[in-house]
Amino acid sequence: MDQGNGSEILLKATKINKSFGNFIANKDIDISITKGQIHALLGENGAGKSTLVKIFYGVLQPDSGSIEINNHKMVITSPNIARKNGIGMVFQHFSLFPALTVAENILIALDNKIKLNKVVDQITNLSKEWELFVDPFKLVSELSVGEKQRVEIIRCLMQNPNLLIMDEPTSVLTPQEIINLFRILKRLASSGCSILYISHKLEEIIELADEVTILKSGKSIATIDAKKTTTKFLAETMVGKKITELRKNIKKRSTTNIAFELKNLNKQKDHEFGISLKNINLQVNYGEILGVAGIAGNGQVELMEILSGEINCEYNNQILLDNSPIGKTNINERRKLGIETVPEERTFHATVPNLTLNENTFLTYFFKYNNTKSWISNLLNNPQNSLDECEKIIKTNDVRCPETNPLASQLSGGNLQKFILGRSLANKPKVAIFSQPTWGVDIGAATTIRQKLLDLSQSGKAVILISQDLEEIFELSDKIAVINQGVLSQIFRVNDITAADVGLLMGGKSIKKKKMETVK
Amino acid sequence: MITFVPREKISKNWIFIAPILSIVFTIFFGLLIFTFLGYNPIETLYQIFVSPFSRIDRISDILVKACPLIIIGTGLMLCFKSNVWNIGAEGQFIMGALLAGFIALSFPNIETKFFLLITLITGFIGGALWAFIPAILKTKLNVNEILVSLMLVYVAMLFIDFIVRGPLRDPMSFGFPLSKPYPEGALINKIPFPGIGFLGQLHYGILFVVLLIPVAWIFVNKTLGGFKINVLGSAPQAAKFAGFSQNSITLTVLLLSGGLAGVAGVIEVSANIGQLQPEVSFGYGFTAIIVAFLGRLNPLGILFAGIIIATVKLGADNAQMTMGIPKVVTGLFEGILLFFLLTGETLQKYKIKWSERKYKWKL
Numbered sequence: 112m113d114q115g116n117g118s119e120i121l122l123k124a125t126k127i128n129k130s131f132g133n134f135i136a137n138k139d140i141d142i143s144i145t146k147g148q149i150h151a152l153l154g155e156n157g158a159g160k161s162t163l164v165k166i167f168y169g170v171l172q173p174d175s176g177s178i179e180i181n182n183h184k185m186v187i188t189s190p191n192i193a194r195k196n197g198i199g200m201v202f203q204h205f206s207l208f209p210a211l212t213v214a215e216n217i218l219i220a221l222d223n224k225i226k227l228n229k230v231v232d233q234i235t236n237l238s239k240e241w242e243l244f245v246d247p248f249k250l251v252s253e254l255s256v257g258e259k260q261r262v263e264i265i266r267c268l269m270q271n272p273n274l275l276i277m278d279e280p281t282s283v284l285t286p287q288e289i290i291n292l293f294r295i296l297k298r299l300a301s302s303g304c305s306i307l308y309i310s311h312k313l314e315e316i317i318e319l320a321d322e323v324t325i326l327k328s329g330k331s332i333a334t335i336d337a338k339k340t341t342t343k344f345l346a347e348t349m350v351g352k353k354i355t356e357l358r359k360n361i362k363k364r365s366t367t368n369i370a371f372e373l374k375n376l377n378k379q380k381d382h383e384f385g386i387s388l389k390n391i392n393l394q395v396n397y398g399e400i401l402g403v404a405g406i407a408g409n410g411q412v413e414l415m416e417i418l419s420g421e422i423n424c425e426y427n428n429q430i431l432l433d434n435s436p437i438g439k440t441n442i443n444e445r446r447k448l449g450i451e452t453v454p455e456e457r458t459f460h461a462t463v464p465n466l467t468l469n470e471n472t473f474l475t476y477f478f479k480y481n482n483t484k485s486w487i488s489n490l491l492n493n494p495q496n497s498l499d500e501c502e503k504i505i506k507t508n509d510v511r512c513p514e515t516n517p518l519a520s521q522l523s524g525g526n527l528q529k530f531i532l533g534r535s536l537a538n539k540p541k542v543a544i545f546s547q548p549t550w551g552v553d554i555g556a557a558t559t560i561r562q563k564l565l566d567l568s569q570s571g572k573a574v575i576l577i578s579q580d581l582e583e584i585f586e587l588s589d590k591i592a593v594i595n596q597g598v599l600s601q602i603f604r605v606n607d608i609t610a611a612d613v614g615l616l617m618g619g620k621s622i623k624k625k626k627m628e629t630v631k
Numbered sequence: 632m633i634t635f636v637p638r639e640k641i642s643k644n645w646i647f648i649a650p651i652l653s654i655v656f657t658i659f660f661g662l663l664i665f666t667f668l669g670y671n672p673i674e675t676l677y678q679i680f681v682s683p684f685s686r687i688d689r690i691s692d693i694l695v696k697a698c699p700l701i702i703i704g705t706g707l708m709l710c711f712k713s714n715v716w717n718i719g720a721e722g723q724f725i726m727g728a729l730l731a732g733f734i735a736l737s738f739p740n741i742e743t744k745f746f747l748l749i750t751l752i753t754g755f756i757g758g759a760l761w762a763f764i765p766a767i768l769k770t771k772l773n774v775n776e777i778l779v780s781l782m783l784v785y786v787a788m789l790f791i792d793f794i795v796r797g798p799l800r801d802p803m804s805f806g807f808p809l810s811k812p813y814p815e816g817a818l819i820n821k822i823p824f825p826g827i828g829f830l831g832q833l834h835y836g837i838l839f840v841v842l843l844i845p846v847a848w849i850f851v852n853k854t855l856g857g858f859k860i861n862v863l864g865s866a867p868q869a870a871k872f873a874g875f876s877q878n879s880i881t882l883t884v885l886l887l888s889g890g891l892a893g894v895a896g897v898i899e900v901s902a903n904i905g906q907l908q909p910e911v912s913f914g915y916g917f918t919a920i921i922v923a924f925l926g927r928l929n930p931l932g933i934l935f936a937g938i939i940i941a942t943v944k945l946g947a948d949n950a951q952m953t954m955g956i957p958k959v960v961t962g963l964f965e966g967i968l969l970f971f972l973l974t975g976e977t978l979q980k981y982k983i984k985w986s987e988r989k990y991k992w993k994l
Contacts (some may be wrong), residue, residue, distance in 0.1 A: 132636045421871045443874040460868040466861070474862065474873045477855060492855045 127176035136162040154326035156551040169193040199267030200276040209252035257288040286614035313342040370573035372431040386410040400574040402588030410597035419452035449541035464520035472501040508533030525556025544575040635981040649975035679946030688831035697941035699895040703919035706891030709884040713860040719780030720892040721916025722787035723758035727893020730757030735817035746816035758893020766885035770878040810907035819902035836898035847930040
């Protein structure tokens with residue numbers, strides 16, 4: 112099949128099928144990767160990307176289909192065998208022991224055992240050669256996320272791989288770290304190591320990849336030359352329909368009335384791997400969106416708990432709503448005051464997966480049916496009460512249900528998120544706080560959700576948006592702050608700050624701009 | 632390779648066929664085992680399954696035996712639904728019986744049956760207090776409730792043993808470790824049926840079960856409290872998001888289940904024994920764990936599960952008395968029964984997919 116040396120095929124997979132129960136993750140997928148190529152795998156969440164690469168790496172076994180490596184038919188029964196055949200993989204969630212040093216972590220993973228000092232030498236050589244700077248004697252728990260990723264890459268390089276699989280590597284990196292990573296990947300490819308790069312970020316793929324295979328609902332729908340395509344074309348192929356643009360700034364009603372304020376908030380971490388919040392000050396006005404950027408795990412979860420009222424503040428005046436202290440109110444009292452929060456985790460936090468949508472409506476509405484009627488109806492306050500409101504939420508938010516009143520687990524991520532948002536917004540909040548509202552949601556639903564946030568601020572409400580997605584932050588926010596290691600930066604107007612600046616702040620660096628005015 | 636695949640639709644017929652098939656399989660394997668061990672298989676099965684139903688007084692004995700199992704099982708249901716693992720109902724049963732016994736023996740001449748109300752409440756308090764220890768340790772110090780509640784069972788067993796051999800021993804008991812008999816007001820009578828007289832040991836305590844099951848059903852399905860328990864058990868984070876306090880739910884379910892176990896202890900002693908003795912429970916607190924799960928953590932299910940387990944236990948006693956079959960053999964049979972009942976349950980919801988291993992290990 113191959114024509115000449117330039118396109119010698121390294122890995123060829125034909126008709127890969129894999130299903131989990133009734134769910135078909137991969138259906139008749141064909142893909143071939145040539146030597147030295149950066150091949151991107153693009154698709155929405157749940158399109159089957161991770162399943163496919165796990166099959167290549169031997170973590171999963173396909174139901175049917177064949178894999179050829181260097182024209183030899185291979186059966187990859189375990190990651191061990193994958194590594195022996197020159198396949199290395201960097202997972203989205205790192206598999207490192209926090210209590211061990213970098214060198215020890217790499218030593219453990221090696222198939223052939225060598226002395227620790229030899230490993231240290233090899234690490235030092237590799238990190239010099241590839242500009243993957245890490246200190247082999249540092250404990251992994253002390254490393255930043257970017258450094259941890261470098262350790263994982265070095266671990267793969269120790270085995271001299273022919274194919275390096277990277278699963279969503281940039282989701283945890285700052286813009287600067289991403290640039291670095293891309294440089295390294297390109298150098299690796301030009302030295303002959305193929306790279307299979309998984310992502311749902313379109314710009315990245317166009318910048319990095321030679322060829323891109325698009326997956327949709329488990330099927331491979333196109334393989335395109337990445338150098339000759341556009342983000343728009345990729346997006347529409349990936350989603351399978353035209354994408355609507357956001358309607359922005361029809362009439363911006365940003366005001367100077369402070370709606371919601373956080374003052375000198377400190378919160379000690381409550382478990383070993385938590386983040387302590389340090390002296391956080393934050394304010395948001397009516398009619399504007401405040402974006403809080405930051406890499407995951409820098410205190411967003413802890414901040415959200417404080418904002419929502421799941422955890423109380425130490426002092427009542429650490430949180431002000433319309434200038435009155437509410438730091439010691441609980442989550443339901445804040446709901447009554449007009450503060451609604453949407454946490455990051457859709458299932459098991461914002462909803463209970465094995466309860467129906469109506470029961471999930473009742474979850475945050477139950478107190479509305481209390482205290483008004485006789486004691487007997489208070490006693491018998493049950494999900495029956497919220498049926499009407501649930502129906503309204505489903506209708507007004509276009510939540511597509513497979514049956515009437517389905518279990519929350521039966522909805523797709525996007526539909527469930529629309530339901531959760533609708534449930535909060537139906538309470539007509541003055542202040543709405545969202546954490547990663549479009550994470551893992553398909554593009555269509557993400558656009559709808561972003562539009563909702565814009566509409567909310569345009570109708571004069573205060574919105575706080577905590578997000579890892581820098582594009583989303585810049586697209587929606589009027590003001591931006593960055594959280595790093597539990598410390599919140601100053602608040603900047605969106606026009607006063609660039610993505611590169613935000614990237615520096617995300618990485619814990621300070622920005623040296625001459626006239627960076629803080630917003631009052 | 633065997634994989635379990637969830638069924639898309641659970642067929643209505645299978646809800647009836649599955650338990651019948653489970654019983655058929657149990658009987659089949661029972662026949663095999665009894666034959667191999669040299670017992671008359673038909674006779675044995677008759678003793679275990681049929682003889683408990685063979686006379687009306689025996690049927691009433693099933694109810695008597697099931698009574699404490701159902702009461703304790705209902706309490707445990709609340710714990711297990713909220714992911715709180717109270718394994719110590721046996722101890723709470725004993726402490727409920729003991730505290731109520733202490734009150735009963737303090738009023739040796741009382742005759743009015745209203746006094747029962749006091750002993751039942753005392754029993755509830757006794758059981759709840761014993762469950763309060765794991766509850767407070769769990770909520771304040773995050774101590775594992777499984778270990779604490781289980782260990783307290785043995786403390787309770789030794790404590791009642793000490794009490795009936797020491798402080799509360801009847802001086803007229805000729806050295807036996809027994810308390811004085813309860814006063815009339817603290818005894819639960821057998822139910823007289825006009826024209827028939829008493830039906831075995833059937834006593835008024837059964838009324839408590841008749842009351843408890845619908846109340847429990849309403850509580851679980853129709854109240855905010857039941858909803859909270861359900862949410863906490865399925866998703867603790869979501870419970871936080873709804874503003875439900877995890878600690879107060881944990882405390883409540885442990886106190887309720889301990890209290891119910893205590894009440895079961897009072898009923899058992901007041902109706903069937905009439906005085907305190909070293910052994911007041913016969914593993915009811917542990918068997919009730921099986922009852923709660925076999926009843927799928929549902930009050931109506933627990934009612935049936937309690938009756939099934941009580942039947943088999945009584946049948947096993949009959950087999951031992953009439954045919955000399957040792958308890959270990961009938962215990963094995965009980966195991967087979969549970970195995971097939973739970974298998975039937977599972978296969979209603981999942982179907983088995985056999986897939987051959989297509990890939991062999993190759994280096």
